[in-house]
Amino acid sequence: MAKVLKVTKIASKMLIALGFVLIIFLTPLNVFAVEPFVLSDGFSFEDISEDFELSIDEKSNFDDNIYIRRKDLRLLKFKCFGFDGEIYNGELVVAYEATNPITKEVTNVSKEVLEILKELFEKEYPIDKISCFYFRNIGETDRLSQHAYGLAIDINYNKNPCLIIDENGEILRTIPKDLEKYADRTLEEKGMIKIGDDCYNAFTKRFWEWGGSWDNPKDFMHFQKFPSDYPKPEPKYKKTTVDPKDPIAIDPKYPIIIEPIEED
Numbered sequence: 001m002a003k004v005l006k007v008t009k010i011a012s013k014m015l016i017a018l019g020f021v022l023i024i025f026l027t028p029l030n031v032f033a034v035e036p037f038v039l040s041d042g043f044s045f046e047d048i049s050e051d052f053e054l055s056i057d058e059k060s061n062f063d064d065n066i067y068i069r070r071k072d073l074r075l076l077k078f079k080c081f082g083f084d085g086e087i088y089n090g091e092l093v094v095a096y097e098a099t100n101p102i103t104k105e106v107t108n109v110s111k112e113v114l115e116i117l118k119e120l121f122e123k124e125y126p127i128d129k130i131s132c133f134y135f136r137n138i139g140e141t142d143r144l145s146q147h148a149y150g151l152a153i154d155i156n157y158n159k160n161p162c163l164i165i166d167e168n169g170e171i172l173r174t175i176p177k178d179l180e181k182y183a184d185r186t187l188e189e190k191g192m193i194k195i196g197d198d199c200y201n202a203f204t205k206r207f208w209e210w211g212g213s214w215d216n217p218k219d220f221m222h223f224q225k226f227p228s229d230y231p232k233p234e235p236k237y238k239k240t241t242v243d244p245k246d247p248i249a250i251d252p253k254y255p256i257i258i259e260p261i262e263e264d
């Protein structure tokens with residue numbers, strides 16, 4: 001009798017194991033795939049796939065990055081008006097979410113940026129250059145830029161340069177180069193960001209800080225999720241735990257995306 005019971009027990013264990021195997025093999029693969037988030041027609045974001053074209057700079061060492069990884073970022077797809085009045089498709093790599101270092105409030109940043117881009121589209125605000133995520137420090141400092149977290153966006157840098165100013169208030173240089181002309185913010189040119197315009201309003205009403213309001217540098221192209229005097233986000237990961245298959249992405253290469261530039 002004891003033997004029969006034992007055999008029955010083994011048989012039932014095998015059946016359970018077989019059941020698990022069947023469940024694993026019969027489950028359609030797409031059950032595990034994450035669907036894109038769609039805000040509205042032409043405005044969505046999705047996970048960044050393994051085959052998304054990456055380029056990695058020296059600060060983005062796979063084994064050493066304790067701040068951000070592929071899974072912390074999303075690929076946004078959006079529509080926008082170009083300077084020629086035509087509609088373009090754009091892509092942008094942005095943080096998925098962010099925790100406010102002071103209030104601890106968590107924001108879905110990818111969704112918020114999509115809402116901003118949709119608002120700019122509806123207002124027909126012209127965009128020809130835009131970039132967000134780029135793992136790097138602020139200019140000549142050892143502090144990480146909010147671009148390194150996917151929390152800062154540069155728009156139309158050819159009309160909105162970053163001005164580096166000396167102690168006498170003179171412009172030492174502009175980034176990109178030779179754009180001193182745009183230190184004059186009274187110029188009336190398409191794509192210039194000014195206080196109270198549609199671009200400025202779309203970001204600042206969601207409490208993004210504008211680099212054009214800083215004293216030095218004056219970074220007219222730049223909006224960032226958190227004020228520059230906020231504490232920096234804590235490292236999210238411990239060294240040595242980085243999965244080499246989960247590197248970070250930089251240098252977006254899209255139709256209307258600018259090459260990353262230095263400074264804030």
Ligand SMILES: [Zn+2]
Binds near residue numbers: 147152
């Ligand atoms: Zn910037």
